[in-house]
Structures are given as structure tokens and as C-alpha cells.
Amino acid sequence: xxxxxxxxxxxxxxxxxxxxxxxxxxxxxxxxxxxxxxxxxxxxxxxxxxxxxxxxxxxxxxxxxxxxxxxxxxxxxxxxxxxxxxxxxxxxxxxxxxxxxxxxxxxxxxxxxxxxxxxxxxxxxxxxxxxxxxxxxxxxxxxxxxxxxxxxxxxxxxxxxxxxxxxxxxxxxxxxxxxxxxxxxxxxxxxxxxxxxxxxxxxxxxxxxxxxxxxxxxxxxxxxxxxxxxxxxxxxxxxxxxxxxxxxxxxxxxxxxxxxxxxxxxxxxxxxxxxxxxxxxxxxxxxxxxxxxxxxxxxxxxxxxxxxxxxxxxxxxxxxxxxxxxxxxxxxxxxxxxxxxxxxxxxxxxxxxxxxxxxxxxxxxxxxxxxxxxxxxxxxxxxxxxxxxxxxxxxxxxxxxxxxxxxxxxxxxxxxxxxxxxxxxxxxxxxxxxxxxxxxxxxxxxxxxxxxxxxxxxxxxxxxxxxxxxxxxxxxxxxxxxxxxxxxxxxxxxxxxxxxxxxxxxxxxxxxxxxxxxxxxxxxxxxxxxxxxxxxxxxxxxxxxxxxxxxxxxxxxxxxxxxxxxxxxxxxxxxxxxxxxxxxxxxxxxxxxxxxxxxxxxxxxxxxxxxxxxxxxxxxxxxxxxxxxxxxxxxxxxxxxxxxxxxxxxxxxxxxxxxxxxxxxxxxxxxxxxxxxxxxxxx
Amino acid sequence: xxxxxxxxxxxxxxxxxxxxxxxxxxxxxxxxxxxxxxxxxxxxxxxxxxxxxxxxxxxxxxxxxxxxxxxxxxxxxxxxxxx
Numbered sequence: 001x002x003x004x005x006x007x008x009x010x011x012x013x014x015x016x017x018x019x020x021x022x023x024x025x026x027x028x029x030x031x032x033x034x035x036x037x038x039x040x041x042x043x044x045x046x047x048x049x050x051x052x053x054x055x056x057x058x059x060x061x062x063x064x065x066x067x068x069x070x071x072x073x074x075x076x077x078x079x080x081x082x083x084x085x086x087x088x089x090x091x092x093x094x095x096x097x098x099x100x101x102x103x104x105x106x107x108x109x110x111x112x113x114x115x116x117x118x119x120x121x122x123x124x125x126x127x128x129x130x131x132x133x134x135x136x137x138x139x140x141x142x143x144x145x146x147x148x149x150x151x152x153x154x155x156x157x158x159x160x161x162x163x164x165x166x167x168x169x170x171x172x173x174x175x176x177x178x179x180x181x182x183x184x185x186x187x188x189x190x191x192x193x194x195x196x197x198x199x200x201x202x203x204x205x206x207x208x209x210x211x212x213x214x215x216x217x218x219x220x221x222x223x224x225x226x227x228x229x230x231x232x233x234x235x236x237x238x239x240x241x242x243x244x245x246x247x248x249x250x251x252x253x254x255x256x257x258x259x260x261x262x263x264x265x266x267x268x269x270x271x272x273x274x275x276x277x278x279x280x281x282x283x284x285x286x287x288x289x290x291x292x293x294x295x296x297x298x299x300x301x302x303x304x305x306x307x308x309x310x311x312x313x314x315x316x317x318x319x320x321x322x323x324x325x326x327x328x329x330x331x332x333x334x335x336x337x338x339x340x341x342x343x344x345x346x347x348x349x350x351x352x353x354x355x356x357x358x359x360x361x362x363x364x365x366x367x368x369x370x371x372x373x374x375x376x377x378x379x380x381x382x383x384x385x386x387x388x389x390x391x392x393x394x395x396x397x398x399x400x401x402x403x404x405x406x407x408x409x410x411x412x413x414x415x416x417x418x419x420x421x422x423x424x425x426x427x428x429x430x431x432x433x434x435x436x437x438x439x440x441x442x443x444x445x446x447x448x449x450x451x452x453x454x455x456x457x458x459x460x461x462x463x464x465x466x467x468x469x470x471x472x473x474x475x476x477x478x479x480x481x482x483x484x485x486x487x488x489x490x491x492x493x494x495x496x497x498x499x500x501x502x503x504x505x506x507x508x509x510x511x512x513x514x515x516x517x518x519x520x521x522x523x524x525x526x527x528x529x530x531x532x533x534x535x536x537x538x539x540x541x542x543x544x545x546x547x548x549x550x551x552x553x554x555x556x557x558x559x560x561x562x563x564x565x566x567x568x569x570x571x572x573x574x575x576x577x578x579x580x581x582x583x584x585x586x587x588x589x590x591x592x593x594x595x596x597x598x599x600x601x602x603x604x605x606x607x608x609x610x611x612x613x614x615x616x617x618x619x620x621x622x623x624x625x626x627x628x629x630x631x632x633x634x635x636x637x638x639x640x641x642x643x644x645x646x647x648x649x650x651x652x653x654x655x656x657x658x659x660x661x662x663x664x665x666x667x668x669x670x671x672x673x674x675x676x677x678x679x680x681x682x683x
Numbered sequence: 684x685x686x687x688x689x690x691x692x693x694x695x696x697x698x699x700x701x702x703x704x705x706x707x708x709x710x711x712x713x714x715x716x717x718x719x720x721x722x723x724x725x726x727x728x729x730x731x732x733x734x735x736x737x738x739x740x741x742x743x744x745x746x747x748x749x750x751x752x753x754x755x756x757x758x759x760x761x762x763x764x765x766x
Contacts, residue, residue, distance in 0.1 A: 079709070079712050079713055080708075080709075080712035082708060082709075082712065084705055084708070084709065110738075111737070111738045111739045112738070113714065113737040113738050113739075114713065114714050114737050114738065114739045117712060117714065249708065249711075250711065250716075253708075253711045253712065253716065254711075254716050254717070257714055257716055257719075278740075279724060282724070282725060282733070283725070286725050286733060288725075288726070288727040288728060291727075380742070381742075383742065384731055384733060384742040387727075387730055387731040387742070387744055388727060388729070388730040388731070391730065391744070391745070396744055397731065397742070397744070421705075492702070492706060492743075492744040492745075492746040492747045493731050493742055493743060493744030493747070494706070494709065494710070494713075494741070494742070494743060494744065494747060495741070495742050496713075496739055496740065496741055496742075497733060497740040497741065497742055498740075
């Protein structure tokens with residue numbers, strides 16, 4: 001056996017031993033509630049949302065039932081055990097993993113017909129399968145009924161357990177079934193293909209058994225060979241030319257669906273009573289004319305709330321921060337601590353980290369709004385609504401989903417491109433996603449628009465989101481032009497639209513808390529360290545500790561950037577330092593201004609006044625146009641290191657990553673220069 | 684006729700899939716096979732459409748819909764009449 005190519009072996013799962021430990025995988029269609037179930041069983045807090053493609057990697061967790069330890073694996077949702085997308089490959093590899101003892105097939109009971117297709121494929125693997133019939137509440141709501149005796153019968157007597165992952169019911173019964181079924185062993189397979197195919201399967205099974213005696217899923221492999229599956233042909237080469245004269249995939253699929261129709265016909269009652277509320281909502285939200293305006297209005301509301309409600313809440317943080325800052329200064333004074341250490345603590349760390357913390361209310365509101373959008377079921381509609389726009393730039397509407405996630409954070413957005421069908425689409429989407437303003441750029445916009453735009457601050461900040469989106473779409477269009485539409489055929493939208501539902505409080509809480517935690521830990525790590533480094537480079541120079549920051553190392557480096565930044569109206573060495581340090585994380589742009597001017601709270605009226613005064617003393621003409629160019633530059637220039645690392649990992653290419661960075665730098669500089677030069681003629 | 688020419692609100696019967704093999708297989712796995720009944724829920728003038736097939740809702744782009752061959756399906760309206 002060729003061990004190198006064997007996908008069963010390159011896994012981190014511990015082999016289950018005799019001491020009551022089993023490995024269980026949750027497998028199912030996209031959006032059927034696998035992750036909700038996984039969270040409920042393991043107490044994990046993974047992100048859940050109501051659109052297909054939220055989970056992109058396998059995740060492990062632990063559960064204990066009676067005296068058995070269960071390692072659960074959550075997998076990306078798939079419709080079929082083929083291997084066209086990355087998600088399918090990840091899940092398929094997990095399903096075939098020899099160390100997986102039992103598979104929980106999570107099934108959305110409200111769309112049984114489509115979900116059972118994967119079930120039939122999983123049954124062919126010959127592993128113990130337990131069917132978790134999720135969303136039974138939806139089934140009841142619609143007045144449908146499922147025959148719980150006939151269904152398991154028709155699926156080869158596998159345990160079928162109704163659960164509600166969201167309401168956490170049926171979980172113990174499910175775990176009990178998993179353990180019991182594991183000890184009991186597996187069942188006979190129930191679906192017979194047409195005679196011609198069955199005889200070929202029998203021949204292939206015999207050949208497989210002869211050549212690979214230790215193979216555990218012989219029937220599955222035989223069927224996959226008949227489907228002309230590339231991966232199977234590579235893993236277990238077999239000379240089958242005389243048997244597999246063509247691909248029998250179509251017939252195999254149709255036999256499966258014919259069987260499913262029989263199952264559904266015998267087990268599902270009152271199908272027609274379906275509540276049509278989703279269709280009613282869709283009439284407006286996916287309207288052929290109003291769809292796009294509605295989407296833009298929704299995004300408008302999200303950002304309006306982010307700026308206004310967030311700003312209203314930030315007063316509390318301001319008082320708290322001022323209190324801490326003064327308190328620490330007083331205590332340090334009292335202890336007689338050296339002046340430099342006091343400066344590091346107060347002007348460096350508290351100014352840098354604290355200034356960023358005051359933006360937490362804005363971040364909180366932004367993620368709350370995004371969480372509600374994602375959990376309601378609207379996201380998948382956006383892919384449909386934006387399909388025509390994206391079609392013009394050579395991408396499918398589905399590519400717009402990672403871009404919206406980019407409003408939150410670019411790193412998960414880049415990961416989400418995995419749901420796209422082709423590598424080409426993925427790269428193109430990765431290239432433009434950083435132009436969607438992430439939450440880290442929010443503090444920069446809030447600070448500079450508040451300082452220079454007065455009553456128009458919200459508009460100035462909001463315009464960054466619109467410009468970012470337009471530039472993303474425009475760059476995709478330019479790339480498409482350069483490619484001369486040679487890939488035009490690939491831009492095919494294909495996405496499932498889930499039912500709308502009332503956002504689940506628990507789901508939203510987990511989502512928002514995860515984001516807030518990320519933000520806080522970023523403040524405590526990246527921004528903390530960056531603040532110390534910035535404080536150091538601004539307070540030390542060739543002569544040691546310097547009194548005037550203009551003699552510091554920072555100033556030396558910043559001055560080198562002045563000639564480059566001057567045409568964009570940003571010819572200040574402090575801006576050079578801020579932009580350079582902003583590569584660690586975009587919030588650091590704000591933190592570095594705070595450290596530069598020794599402002600305890602950059603996000604307060606007093607703090608802003610100090611910054612404006614300082615900027616004016618060094619750059620007398622610095623006005624709204626300069627501030628706007630600075631915001632534009634922050635929007636467009638190279639993303640943070642975390643994003644760069646993710647792009648490198650996901651694209652697997654340094655060349656692509658470096659190319660992307662170059663493109664973004666050139667674009668940021670050109671746009672800022674053009675806006676400053678042209679704007680200067682009018683103002 | 685192709686699915687791209689389908690009218691909103693009508694039901695059709697799939698006659699054949701003529702998209703690239705990879706997409707065809709994805710569609711087949713989703714349950715769009717020859718003879719499957721498909722109901723058009725919503726559509727844009729020159730673009731994507733939303734269909735109901737086997738109890739789920741799918742959005743299909745123009746490229747896919749214009750390569751699915753369909754025929755009119757006279758609904759026996761079993762499902763709808765039960766209301």
C-alpha cells in the first residue's frame with residue numbers, strides 16, 4: 001500500500017483505545033446545524049451563522065457520556081462526498097479517516113429529501129452511522145410529520161434520533177445511540193443499483209479485496225471507481241479498464257435520488273402545508289429592482305449604528321480611562337519611580353492600549369449588527385442580489401460573502417474564500433477583500449473624521465466604507481479586463497438560500513463575545529507590544545534617551561518617508577511612523593498618534609484637541625483634505641501582518657502575496673495623491 | 684427551452700444539464716436530475732434566479748440556468764391544493 005498518498009494517515013486524531021474512548025465526526029449538509037450541535041455537545045464556542053460555508057476547517061472537541069470519552073470532530077458542510085471544493089476534501093478525508101469510529105450524520109429534517117443524498121453516500125462507507133434529525137421544531141411548525149419507525153427501517157436500521165441543537169434537546173439520547181451503535185457494529189446496506197452497475201460493483205469489490213486486503217470501505221471505493229473519482233483512482237490504483245468503460249456517476253446519482261423519493265414518499269407527510277413566510281420576505285429582499293438598494297440601506301444602518309450608538313457609549317470608557325491613567329501616574333509618582341519608567345507606563349502603554357480600548361463600544365455594535373445579519377439568513381441572499389454586479393467583474397455573487405465578512409475582520413474573510421469553486425476566483429477575491437474596511441480601521445476613521453470634519457464626521461467615515469467597496473469591485477473589474485474575460489464561464493452562482501429565522505440569542509452572544517475577546521486580546525498583545533516599541537523608538541535616539549522626539553530613531557525613519565508621502569498631503573514624519581507601525585495592526589495607527597503626542601485618551605475631546613494642536617504646529621496647513629487622504633491611505637495600503645500571513649497560507653504562494661502587497665501600496669499612494677492634488681485645486 | 688427563459692412562478696421539468704462536468708455533478712448531487720420538477724420562485728431580468736427543488740431553495744447564476752434544458756410542467760397541484 002502506498003502510505004504516502006493514503007489520506008487516512010495524515011491526521012492528528014489519537015487512535016481510540018480500549019479505555020472507553022471513541023472518535024466521532026459530525027458530518028452533514030451546509031447550514032444543517034452541525035456546529036450548533038457540536039457546540040451544544042462539547043461546550044465549545046465556535047462561530048455559527050445561517051448561511052452555507054461558515055465552518056471551513058475541521059475542529060475537535062471533547063464530550064463525556066457516562067464513562068466514555070468522546071472526541072468530536074466538526075467538519076465543513078458538504079452536499080456530497082465528492083472532492084471538488086476544499087471543504088469537500090477536508091470533510092471527505094475526515095469521513096474516511098480510519099480513526100473515526102462513528103459518524104453522526106446531522107440532517108436538516110425540514111429538507112430531508114436533499115439531506116438524505118449525503119446520508120446514502122455515508123452509509124456506503126460501511127461505518128457505524130447515527131442520524132441526528134435536527135430542526136424537528138421547524139418540521140412541526142410547518143405541520144409536517146415524519147414516520148420515525150419507517151425512516152430508520154428504510155435506512156438499514158441505523159439509529160435515528162430527533163434533536164434540536166439550538167434548544168439542546170435530545171443530546172443525551174444521541175450520545176447514548178452513538179456509543180451503543182459503536183459497540184453493536186454496523187448494518188447491512190440497503191440500496192441496490194441497477195443490475196449492470198451491481199455486477200460491476202461486485203467485480204470491483206472482489207478486485208479491491210484481493211489487492212488491498214486491509215481496506216475497510218470496499219463497496220464505497222468500488223462505487224467511487226465507477227464514478228470515475230480522481231482521488232480514489234490515485235489512492236488505490238487498480239487496472240479496471242475493462243470494467244469501468246465510462247463514468248457511471250449519473251446513473252448512480254439517479255438511483256440514489258430515486259430511492260430517496262421512495263423514502264420521502266413513505267416517511268414524510270403533509271409536505272404541502274409549508275409556511276411561506278420566507279418567500280414573502282424574499283419578495284422584497286431579493287426583488288429584481290429593490291434588492292440592491294435594500295442591501296445598501298441595510299449596510300448604511302449597520303454603520304450608522306456603529307458610529308452613533310458606539311460614540312454615545314464611549315463616554316463611560318473615557319471617564320474610566322482618565323481615572324486609571326491619572327491614578328497610575330499618581331501611584332508611580334508616590335513610589336518615586338524613575339521618570340522614564342513612568343513615561344513608558346503612562347505615555348506608552350496606557351496611551352496606546354487605553355486609547356484603543358475606548359473604541360470597544362463601536363466594535364461591539366458593529367459585530368452585533370453583523371451577527372444578526374449572518375444569523376437571520378440574509379447573507380446568502382446578498383450573494384444572489386449582488387450576482388449581477390459581481391458578474392460584471394468576472395466573479396460569482398458568492399464571492400461577495402467573504403467581502404462582507406471583511407467589514408468585520410479580514411482574516412476570517414480570507415479564510416471564507418475557501419467556499420469558492422476555483423482557485424482563480426479565490427485569489428481574485430483574496431486580492432480585493434482587504435479593501436473592505438475592517439473593524440481595526442474603524443478607530444482611524446472615527447478619530448480623524450471627528451477631529452477634522454465636525455458635523456460631517458459620520459459621512460466622512462461612512463464614505464470610507466463605500467469607497468473601499470467601490471475600489472474592491474473596480475479592481476476586480478480591471479483584473480477581469482486584463483484577463484480579457486477568458487475565465488468568464490466560471491462565474492456561476494450556485495448557493496442554497498436557507499429559511500429566514502429569528503436570530504438565536506446564544507449564537508449571537510457567542511459570535512459577539514468571540515469578537516470582543518479577540519479585540520481585547522489584540523489590545524493586550526499586539527497593540528501592547530507595538531505601543532512599547534513605538535514609545536522606545538520615539539524616546540531614544542543615537543544619543544540615548546532624547547528629550548525632543550524629533551531627534552529619536554522614529555523621527556529618522558519617519559523623515560525618510562516624508563518625500564514619498566508629501567504629494568499626498570501627508571508629509572509629516574509622525575505620519576510616516578504611524579503608517580509604518582500600523583502594519584502590525586491598523587489600530588496601532590491611532591495608538592501611535594496617542595504615544596507620539598502623549599495623549600492618555602485619543603478618543604476624547606481633550607485628547608483630540610491635543611493631537612490637532614500638535615499636528616498644526618508641525619504642519620500648519622493640515623486640514624480636512626489631508627485628514628481624508630490619511631484615512632484613504634489607511635483604507636487601501638498594506639493590510640496587517642495577520643492578514644498577510646493568512647493570505648500567504650491560503651494562497652500558498654509568496655509571489656502572489658508580495659504581488660498583492662505591491663499592488664495595494666501603489667494603489668493607496670496613487671489614490672491619496674490624486675485626491676490631494678485634485679482636491680487642492682478646489683479647496 | 685432553457686431554465687434561463689423560465690417564467691417566475693411556474694414549474695418545469697428538467698430535461699438535461701449541459702454545464703461543465705464539475706458543475707453538472709454538483710447540480711446532480713443537489714438533486715437536479717433529468718425529470719426533477721423545479722419551481723421558479725424569483726428571477727432577475729438578465730441574471731440569476733431562485734428556484735425551489737426537492738424542498739430547498741437555490742440561487743442559480745445565468746451561466747448555469749442558461750445551460751439547463753427544461754420543459755413546461757403541467758402541475759397536478761397536489762402539493763398546493765392541500766392548503
